[in-house]
Amino acid sequence: MTVAVIQFGGSNCDRDTVQALDSVGVEAELIWHEDGLPAGIEGIVLPGGFSYGDFLRAGAMAAQSPIMxxxxxxxxxxxxxxxxxxxxxxxxxxxxxxxxxxxxxxDRFQCEHVHLRVENADTPWTRAYEEGDVIQLPIAHGEGRFEISDDRLDTLEADDRILFRYCEPDGTVTPESNPNGSKHNVAGVTGERDSVAVMMPHPERMSLPDIGPTDGRGVLGAFA
Amino acid sequence: MTGYTAIVTVRLKSGVLDPEAETTQHALERLGFELESLRSAERFEIDIEAADHETARERTEAMTERLLANPTIHDYEIDIEQR
Structure with a gap:
């Protein structure tokens, strides 16, 4: 499978992501957003960084790029x-x-390790884990608080679309383990299809055995 | 065509946490000011040429919906002034 890692102006986790994908046996290539998505791409990563300087709102400008x-x-x-x-x-x-x-x-940029509880192991992104497993990944963001209307969140939870929640090392979901004030400690969700997912913590930074624990490999393994 | 300035005010929906506003409020309180609450909003001033007031408003709404505001967290108001 060839995965496109899309570079926007200000992306900075793009090459790390290619390296991490390579380490789980997934071929990946960097695609500059203005070049459009090439034919034959079988997976897509929107990598971390500070596209367009986080102007207006983080992600708002890049979301309007034609490649989207x-x-x-x-x-x-x-x-x-x-x-x-x-x-x-x-x-x-x-x-x-x-x-x-x-x-x-x-109201601060936060760069730290967090614990995450796997909420739904029946998705491509979490099938390497069991429901209730606790993994540790880094976060590095100033705008990571998940916000959504209460009604909409109820629907997401009822539809099992929460991937991960911030938790204590033993898996208990508490206000103290919530690093950024996300509603219901949500750290990652799926789209209408579970083949589409977003998450604030960085699995690619916990995927190379040479530099430490590899809790994030299971997420990237979805592309394998 | 007439010149208009569209003033777009984008603010967080009621009930959405505003950490920047809270931090600002605390800073004012530390300076000795007394206040009950503080809200913040973003204001954009957009100069456009349009056939009439209504067209100017429609174009501004399109810009706001597309980029300036995120409907998940924001409400917005538009005022159109002739330049």
């Missing part, structure tokens, strides 16, 4: 799409996924 029409068409046809961090913000701004990621409750 290609991404939407591919997603509708069943191509797996993963948005990570800034890519998650772009995915929500482009309505690939519900809700919005906005200013952290702390």
């Amino acid at each position: 029409d290609d991404v939407r068409s591919a997603a509708d046809a069943g191509t797996p799409v993963l948005g990570i961090c800034n890519g998650a913000q772009i995915g929500c701004e482009a309505s690939l996924t519900p809700g919005a990621f906005t200013t952290n409750e702390s």
Whole structure:
């Protein structure tokens, strides 16, 4: 499978993502957003970074790039799409996924390790885990607070579209383990199809065995 | 064609947490000011040429819906002034 890792002006996790995908045996290539999506792409990652300087709202500008029409068409046809961090913000701004990621409750940029509970293991992104598993991944964001109307969140939860929640090391979901004030501790959600997903934590930064734990490999393994 | 300035005010929907506003409020309180609450909003001023007031409003609404506001978290108001 060839995965396109889309570069916007200001993306900065693009090459890390290619390297991490390579380490799980997935061929990946960097695609500059102005070049459009090439034929034969079988997976898409919207990587982390600070596209367009986070001006207006994080992800708002990149979501309007013409390549996002290609991404939407591919997603509708069943191509797996993963948005990570800034890519998650772009995915929500482009309505690939519900809700919005906005200013952290702390009003600060936060760079730290968090624990995540796997809420639904029956998706391509989480099939390497069991429901209730706790994994540790880094976050690095200033606008990661998941915001959505209460009604809409009820529907998402009823439809099992929450991928991960921030939690304590033992898996308990508490206000204290919520790093950014996300509603119901949501760290990642799926789109209308579970082949489309976004998450604020960085699986690609926990995927190379040479540099430490590899809790994120299971997420990227969706493309394998 | 007439010149208009469209003033777009984008603010968080009622009930959506506004950490920037809270931080600003706390800063004012630390400076000794007394206040009950503080809300913030973004204001855009867009100069356009349009056939009439209504057309100017429609074009501004399209810009706001497409990019300036995110309907998940924002409400917005548009005022059109002739330049």
